[in-house]
Amino acid sequence: xxxxxxxxxxxxxxxxxxxxxxxxxxxxxxxxxxxxxxxxxxxxxxxxxxxxxxxxxxxxxxxxxxxxxxxxxxxxxxxxxxxxxxxxxxxxxxxxxxxxxxxxxxxxxxxxxxxxxxxxxxxxxxxxxxxxxxxxxxxxxxxxxxxxxxxxxxxxxxxxxxxxxxxxxxxxxxxxxxxxxxxxxxxxxxxxxxxxxxxxxxxxxxxxxxxxxxxxxxxxxxxxxxxxxxxxxxxxxxxxxxxxxxxxxxxxxxxxxxxxxxxxxxxxxxxxxxxxxxxxxxxxxxxxxxxxxxxxxxxxxxxx
Numbered sequence: 001x002x003x004x005x006x007x008x009x010x011x012x013x014x015x016x017x018x019x020x021x022x023x024x025x026x027x028x029x030x031x032x033x034x035x036x037x038x039x040x041x042x043x044x045x046x047x048x049x050x051x052x053x054x055x056x057x058x059x060x061x062x063x064x065x066x067x068x069x070x071x072x073x074x075x076x077x078x079x080x081x082x083x084x085x086x087x088x089x090x091x092x093x094x095x096x097x098x099x100x101x102x103x104x105x106x107x108x109x110x111x112x113x114x115x116x117x118x119x120x121x122x123x124x125x126x127x128x129x130x131x132x133x134x135x136x137x138x139x140x141x142x143x144x145x146x147x148x149x150x151x152x153x154x155x156x157x158x159x160x161x162x163x164x165x166x167x168x169x170x171x172x173x174x175x176x177x178x179x180x181x182x183x184x185x186x187x188x189x190x191x192x193x194x195x196x197x198x199x200x201x202x203x204x205x206x207x208x209x210x211x212x213x214x215x216x217x218x219x220x221x222x223x224x225x226x227x228x229x230x231x232x233x234x235x236x237x238x239x240x241x242x243x244x245x246x247x248x249x250x251x252x253x254x255x256x257x258x259x260x261x262x263x264x265x266x267x268x269x270x271x272x273x274x275x276x277x278x279x280x281x282x283x284x285x286x287x288x289x290x291x292x293x294x295x296x297x298x299x300x301x302x303x304x
Contacts (some may be wrong), residue, residue, distance in 0.1 A: 002259050006039075007036055012279065013129060014266065021046060035063060035266055039128065043132045043135075044132070046128060046187070050132070050290065051137075051139050051140065052140045053142050053143060056251060056256075059258065060258050062261075063101075063262070068099070070098070070101055071097070071098055072292045072302075073292075081221045086094070088262060097111075101257065102288055103259060103260070103286040105119040105285075106284065107138075107283065107284035108129045108135065108137075108282070110134055110282075111273055112276050121262050123128070127266075133139070134262070138261070139287070142287075146234060147186075147246070147299075150175065151299055152175075152294045152296060154171040154172050154176075154250070155168075158303060160303045164198075165198065168199075168300075175252070179252045179255060179293070180250070182252055184227055184228045184252075185224050185227050186231075186249045187228070187229070187248040188233055188237055188247075191235065191238055192224075192240070194238055195248075234249060235248070241302035242304060245302050246299040247301065249299050251297045251298075255295070256291060256292065256296065257288075259288050261285075264283055264285045265284045267281070267282050267284075
């Protein structure tokens, strides 16, 4: 197939150090070849395993522009009203506002040994997975920063690093029920264990699995109060968090905007780590994350 051949030629060019794909000293990386479609699809297909964007179900909105205006519903459409036979229809117009989204270029560095470059089959199997993992992990970092920078405060702990059942219940109900339907919880493993230890310490203990059940043998996430719970190390622990730091987040994926420009770029650096016998590759992508409705993201924050 031509697409497979195009991907092969692209990886072969990266492996052998095609001058068009090489980041020379003092040379700008702009304008270098983009990843061909077949290789791009391969990399994108490997990202869901690591990316919270995909795990939470946040839609990826593609764009071919650096600045995009996304219509965001400000006043929701009213529920249908009863209409008498031959009666006039009721106009329930929703109100929209344009949210300006500017995609930002994000990149990371991966490196491999010179020995790895000697085998085309091995290199072509390794590089897409390495790029997918680095880009997905970077998406997670930006996602936490965006969510923590917006949304709605559900609960601020009354005492430092101290969860109570009452505060967790208040946090759970802080998101309006239309948004809570389909919402998901994100925190780190240590905070989940703190919640689990607290909630099983009384006779009103939560039932056994799926509440807080985690296992590498099943793909399903842990659950809390009927909501899927995802664990991610970007969320700080109660022990490490400072005052007003977001440690637990309830998010409805429909309220979060992820705008991604088509395509990614990979350039090669032959010299940055040459003394150690390693070649560096720099995959970059352009995307932006924003919150459409603050009520779709609710936080529990720590206390000083």
